[in-house]
Amino acid sequence: MSVKVLDRQFKQVAFLENAFGIGYEKRINELWSAHFSLPLNDQKNEYCQPFNYAEIIDDRTGEYIGLFRIEPSLVTKDESQQKVEYHMFHVAITLLDGVLFDYHQTDNRTTRYNIEYILSHQIVPHFVLGDCAFTRYFSYKFEDENGLLGPLFSIPEPFDEDYIWEYDTTVYPWKLHLRKPSNEVECEIRYGNNMVGIEREYDPETIVNRIYAKGYGEGVNALRIDSVNNGIPYVEDAASIQKYGLRPYIWTDKRFEKAESLKANAQALLKKWKDPIPMYRIAAADISSLTNEDIHRLKNGRIVRVVDDELGTFEQRIVSEKKSDMVAKPGDIQLQVGNLTEDIATLHSDLTRRQQINETYSQGATNLSNHDFEDNADANHPAVLRFYLPDEMVRINKLYLTFETDYFRAYSKSAKAGGGVVKSTSSGGGQTTSSGGGQTTSSGGGTSTTSGQANGYAVTLIPYLTDEAIPSGSSHVHGVVVDAADLDHWHTVNISPHTHTVANHTHTVSAHTHDINLEPHTHPLEYGIYKHNELPTQVSIKVDGQTVPYTSLSAENLDLIPYLAKDSQGNVVRGPHRIEISPNDLARISAQVMVQFFIQSRGGTRA
Template sequence: MQFVGVLENASEIGFVHRLNDIWSAEFSLPITDPLNAICKMHNIVDIFKDGKSLGKYRILRQPDEVISDNGTMLKYECEHAICFLLDDVIDGYLEIGGTGIPLRQCLELVLNRQRIKRWVLDVCDFSPQYQHKFENSPLLPAIFGMATSLDQPYRWTYNTDVYPFKLSLTSLSDETNCMIRRKVNMTEIKREVDSTTLCTRLYCKGYGEGINQLNIKKVNNGLPYIDADTINKWGVKSSFFIDTKVENAETLLALGRKVLERVKNPYISYTANAIDLSRITGHSWHEFDEGKKVSVKDDVENEEISAVIVEFSQKDIFGKPLDCDIKIANKDKDVASSIADLANRAAIASTYSQGATNLYSQQFADNADSTHPAIMRVYVPRGCVRINQVLLYWKLERFRAYETGAEAGGGTATTTASGGGSASTSGGGGGGTVTSTTGWSQITGYADFVQSHQWDLYNYESQDYIMSSEGNASIGYHRHKLNRHKHNVSVFDSGHSHSVSTSSHSHSVSIPDHSHSFTLNPHTHAITYGIYEGNKATSISLKVDGNVVPSGAIQSEMDIVPYLSVDSNGKINRGTWHTIEIIPNGLSRIEANLFVQTFVQSIGGGDY
């Protein structure tokens, strides 16, 4: 920042400090003042009171001309420098926080998105580990919104005496540290009772829409609402608390109880015209500011109340230095109005990603048997907030094939070795006789005969040996040759027979171990196309994510949600594939359809 001048002629300098909201200020300059030239849009003005800075503000609007006793004046409206956080945004979807990430770290992550680092986090008295989600939001409502879930009173404070400016989130003191009394420092008081936000029965709704919108039934004994302890006093006054950022039922219930505590009675506020005696006495007991707890005596109701100052303002800190306006309430007005939307605490609308009901189906058909199940797979995305139903329809048909032949490549094959063995016939039943009868017959034959031989000579009468070709009476080696010739022999038989008798006997055959081999030449078989239908099973068994579905629960159309795998919180697993196994009791064709109804968040993925 660069210093450009001092507005010495400024008048009617006023300010409004609101608890946990945007502060504002205003001032006027004579139209003839040359320093109007430096009062440009978004230039920063530092306002002082008794030498103490009331904060830095940026000029918001072009000045209006106001004609007064002091001449024509230009009136400038300003907003606190915290509004620089409105100049930077969260583009798209952002999810931060959760287990292990305290609030301070979440606030710093958002502040780090400033293009020009004007603000840094100083003090943070709270360290809850909540999960926060934003979409297309300026930084300021995102920062303010993260504190709305705190279960203790808090106060945002700003230190603009240093640069970068420092932002702090502090706990709100419960001690009464200032007072307002008639005839002391109060000139006028106005009491307002507003029952428009009175509620004794609060229905809590969270993320989603329609039947998919989050409620508190599961964590509130089946009831979608909570009752206040003032229901007997004021009767049943029903309203809704809707925070679509909340996706957890327990968190929704806790927030609902916090809001109900603040709307269970009518909104009572006091607006007092008071005197700032601290400028005279210097005592902090007489000093007012937003966030301080003040004691007020209500003479009309004859009661004394202690409440937080929710707004402190002065219209002219130099012209009327003691006059101030104070607004106190029995509860934060902005919290009461948060029944419609907690983001309204910062008077800025924020949009959050919701989603839509999604319907999709999946078809499946395959052959299966008792050892080869038909397996379907369905994916449940991480962005699936709710699963309403997963309907399975199945039907058994005859086994189906589409061909009756296949090619073969030929080759060589060898049988395994045989074990060999032996076999014996049974014994015969006795002999038998065969008789043949012959007549005249003639035999003709041809021969060539050449032979070398040895001869022996015997006496025909006595058969005595005389000599041989190998004896001493050798006559030498010689041979005899008969030329080719023919003999005709005729035999006459007047008829005779031959009888052959065979006694009882048996035969034994023994076969040693052996093997056979053969070669099959390469060849092909022509494929015959067509639809072939075979058997059909009569029943099935069913598994879902490995969980066996009881046979009595299996129907041709059924919701399989109770059998899908779940996480430690009992919710169906997201971001994974789920498996459905259909197992027939025989060879069969399975036809199945899966119909899924979910509520899917519109975040994640691309834009294709």
């Protein structure tokens, strides 16, 4: 058995030939541990500093046990022994050095992407991803994680089949593999051959005798079995309940979209879970170095066939492999053997009990919400969008405004009208007063000439009347024949330059009304869309009353989260919000608000 010590730059600084009490424990999908001791007076203790590394190799078999990081040591000194005991963890513990500060979320990404995303946050990139046997699309969220190991190990937890993390620290950067373990029997423990002792423990915590089944859908919208199970949302085993008491469990599998199939699989799982699942602790002899038979290699993650005269024969997976002293007792090995998950494709009901499908595991789902609006606006009448952020929003990832400014648009048409009387009434008389006289002056005199005939007759009778008596009798008339041409004549009038003066005066109008009668009539209809011929030069944007420093006439994906109303913790307030866009002239605003958020499905009804 050999132990080599490496410094933090992975340079070998010591070979511990005096090491004793060398041991290790490997638990499936957990952090491995190891230990060794040195004499108290061994000078090489000085190289075993915390955070240096120790590489352990089994010299008998040539098996590479692993690379571990040295943790603080324990000094033991008494009459019987004087030693320094060193405890170590596998170098996967270096993943505890990094952090995921603040909020991190990935949506519908492959398993490889999610693992590499977490590994990218290492302070020193010790690990890279090697094999990844799974391609699943899940959403994950992490917030303020101290250490990367927990988030990393949580990536495959929603999987509905067995998986195993494996490491290759013989190369650098070290390789991390996520693989599917074999479901075939690979090794054997038989009483009288390599079995030293066996213990069987039934854990009552594993009993499930009532299963509430949920399938495709989210929250209150998830598929249930009520409709095919007499209105009851669960299946149960009465005998198990009678024997162990009620042990309910909510089982979710989003693959199922039909209630009949969901119920059938729930019944199959109930049959498997209604009785305790045994855990076996087996003390065995590692005889693989003697037989060189692979069937005698008892390694973590393998399916082992256990043959015992009293307990019978069963096949289960090794979940823990431990050797406490590889120097003094190289053949002693302690194993824990747990329940074997059957093949999904064969049984159609093989989900492990710890299965957590994405929506259950991550406690929500990512959604997109779009709000569109169009409206005419000007400087005094903004285009307004009101939208609501519900309390179920766990996180608002994005809230973007996209808009453009177009010409103001009007819709016009004439309307039919009937006859009627239009009356205007003054409230009293009215008076107009000039402030002084007025004067009009001509620029000079003028001449006017007229001509004519004697009534247009060829002969004109001119009467002669007198008040004096005529000697021979009464008044009388003499007729004279005159040629009409002799009566043609002209008059000429000369007008000298002059002025007309108007004295100060007022005009008074008494109170009165005007009645206008309109006969019944119609106006012809004229449809059309009319646009203003000018655009504004800038806009003003307000979000929850806060002005956004942006004035251009269009924008694409303008981030509004900094301007939304916040609570005392600096988080966006859940509830109603308001966006106003005001152009400095008549315009038409076309806008869209896109919200990406992580939401929980709580509350509501199944209407």
